[in-house]
Amino acid sequence: MSVVKRISNALAAVAVLPAVALGDNQVNMSPGVTSIGAEIYDLHMLIMIICVVIGIGVFGVMFYSIIYHRKSRGVVPSQFHESTKVEVAWTVVPFLILIGMAVPATSTLLEVYDNDDAELDILITGYQWKWKYEYLDENGENVSFFSNLATPQEEIYNTDQKGEHYLLEVDEPLVIPVNTKVRFLVTANDVIHSWWVPEIAVKRDAIPGFINETWTKVPEEGIYRGQCTELCGAYHGFMPVVVHAVSREEFDAWMGSKRADKAAQVAASAVDLSLDELMTRGESVYNSQCLACHGAQGEGGVGKAIAGSAIALGDVGAHLDVGIKGVAGTAMQAYGSQLSDVDMAAVITYQRNAFGNNTGDVIQPSDVVNHKQG
Amino acid sequence: MGDHHHGPAKGITRWLFTTNHKDIGTMYLWFSFAMFILGGTFAMIIRAELFQPGMQLVEPGFFNQMTTLHGLVMVFGAIMPSFVGLANWLIPMMIGAPDMALPRMNNWSFWILPPGFLMLASTLFMEGGAPAFGWTFYAPLSTTYAAPSVTFFIFAIHVLGASSIMGSINIIATVMNMRAPGMTYMKMPLFVWTWLITAFLLVAVMPVLAGAVTMMLMDIHFGTSFFSAAGGGDPVLFQHIFWFFGHPEVYIIILPAFGVVSQIIPAFSRKPLFGYASMVYATASIAFLSFIVWAHHMYTVGMPVAGELFFMYATMLIAVPTGVKVFNWITTMWRGALSFETPMLFCIGFLVLFTIGGFTGLMLSIAPVDFQYHDTYFVVAHFHYVMVAGAVFSMTAAVYYWLPKWSGRMYNETMGKVHFWISFIGFNITFFPQHFVGLAGMPRRIPDYALQFADFNMMSSIGAFIYGASQILFLYNVLATIIAGKKVTDEKVWDGAEGLEWTVPTPAPYHTFEVPPKLDPAHAHG
């Protein structure tokens, strides 16, 4: 929709009828797909309806008064100004209504807290500004990966048409099996984040140094989207959550391929790549991992400039050090555990040969492996 | 006090060295209005960026600085000082006192405010930018991960806190010791009552805020770990301390507004306030409850279920005294002889919108449902309904109501009514759709949003520009009144107005009640 058209729609909505504005926009909480979500929705509606009914009563009396008790109608004001009976009544009656609300609220809350008997445990770690998912495995063969915003910068900065799932799409979603009680262990790496997916009614703060838990059991296959809901720094608005709920078979197959990927990555570290291959791969890694802070042209921003920087033009080892270990006390994280060795090699090569940094250095995955081992 | 029987000094020294409660009240009011415009400007930048999806005007980091400063400036710079200004002007006149109990401290508590805000605003120009961690400044985003300007932010908070504490001590000392003979506690106007309770809240919780920022300072510069897990501290502790201050703070903002409304509604209903005593008790109950509900801001941090239940039940209880107040106001109007001058319009606007905000507050108190509401635009809508439509609308009503008494000139009624309707409509266009986007899943404090939220955000931005523009009309109306408004000389500017402030000449002379007034013993409360 063009901007002009949207403005005129919004203005029309403002001027004419609220109903026009509602259109196909979502105006209410979604019950979502889980049983907890449905209970929360019912509770939300119950309390809202009670409030609306009370509101109609209270405002009704007020507007009656405004219409019929106006001075311009020549009424003589009454002078009554207290009544203990009335005061007691409107203290006790609301109190009873509140008790009526508290009962279902308590039972829903207890269900939310019932984390027992989970069949799958997933550790969710919030990072500035991405999520890490780690599937805990009894045999220590944990599978883990990072989930980054996949929306390109061009869409965010309005040089490209925005896609359907603008800002709510990631490079690698969390995959969970349906009809399985999944326990989420939630923590954070740096500041406090909050992991929220409205459709499955899960929101839990991720606190550095501490672990929180919550759970879900998704009955329907589908893609569920959410966002970080605790202010976590500059790119707080750019760390979405995407959950794919799939059948058990599909999940097992996915898990199998993840494990195979892990093995393949180790193997790939031993293979040398050409400069072109490294540059192509490095560019995509750069755009998803580095660009937000270091700029599309390596000009810097939250992070330092890469174009013409002493690190990118200087010693390869020092450059790898920054990439792998990060810089303590700054937003520059240790990417050694976040990127595969191939991606690390590619992005370092890219940084040293893009944005006018023509060092000609080619860093191979094996160099990264060797560097990590000292 | 040798200069007591003279008029005000001339020139700038009048304002710099004044100990007169009316001068200081005037300065507070103008200062808070300036801060209101500044905080409003930040809000306009926020709404302009959110006008459409995509990043247009500012960078995400700067956007966070705007949301942070908007909150801080509005809470600590606009709303709180405006009510202190009102208290300065009115409390001595309402209780028949010649001035505040501690005039010199009064001067100080105002004059440390502008440097405090200058310090806060100067962070905008510092390396790394202004504070960008939200007005709630949760650790460790505000400690380990903050820009260096956080130190200036901490000092600014200390200064503002000191100002508030001094102001509150002064108000309590005045109310307790300076009442005219016969002005018993239960005869005081409700505005004085609500301010007395507010001042006690301030004295109790501003030091807690000072403690919280001091701990931050120590964590940042002196190697302690109150809020860092690495040294055995806990970031969640920060939230507990902050909200132990923060929840009473919410009532600090709204209680004086209750007081204002309780003065104005009876005046334009031409009928005494219904349930005066129950209003006092309800205010005290709200103040008491405000100390035991703080963790309802933290339902998602992973408290034990028993804690969640306790805070949920305690929070729901607040609906009872708040309901009593609303019922009392409406019953005051019932069978009165109503007229709808601008102050009354703003009070009715307050009643309607504050009640809506109260309802959403009740919804938010339900812990399991809050898992879906928490940190979304639903919360943003809720607290703007109680703070803007609550505190700001009542403050506006107060200005229109008492301005003729202060200046001896009548404001332009038509312009006042236009101001009300533009404000009321603009406010609702801004904040009502925020309920919708919040319920649909839009988190707060984000500079950019998914496409399904676009229509309502644009609507919200349009409303914000309308509401913002209406304040210029307000400023114009006030200035025009002071400079060239129609002169009024009646002591009782409004025929239904009750209270000692309406027994002094209009405009109120520089010194009032140098001799304590004689109270009519048959007369009930103001």
Place this chain on the structure above:
Amino acid sequence: MRLSADPTTDTVLKLVTVVVAMFAFVFVVMVPLYNVLCDALGINGKTSAQAYVAAPAAVDTERSVTVQFIATNNDSMPWEFRPQVTSMAVHPGAANDTVFFAANPTMQHMVAQAIPSVSPARAAEYFHKTECFCFNQQPLEGQSDTLMPLQFIVDQDLPKDIKTITLSYTLFDVTDRVSERIASR
């Protein structure tokens, strides 16, 4: 009680006392009280920072509880850090041993501090560590590794519905804090 003959001064003195008391309250009451409550109620899954002195008690061999171990690095902590065993089935009342592996891949000497957290939080007060590497800071030379011991007992009184306990350690780099402390001496 009157603090001054002048009523206004009296009010002011009392209020100033309240202000000072509330400021002190934050430091001397809220912080310690919070820590006590956390220890007692397991808020945040905090566990006691002191070694538990085991009282001899019967081992409940009828019951088995799964204890999961998780290791995370905070921020840019470059160490390799993981549990040797990721989960074990234990009987309440029995003493259990396990080790965590840590390696410092950098060239520098570093000091780390591990912070434990237990989930579900209400299990924290039933999870007793008789020996833990988290009680002390862990120094490690560059390019070296170590095995860090943990010994724990799950209390017999652990609520029956808790079948899995997760023990998470977050490893913080405290090298700077330690060197600052030495420098300030």
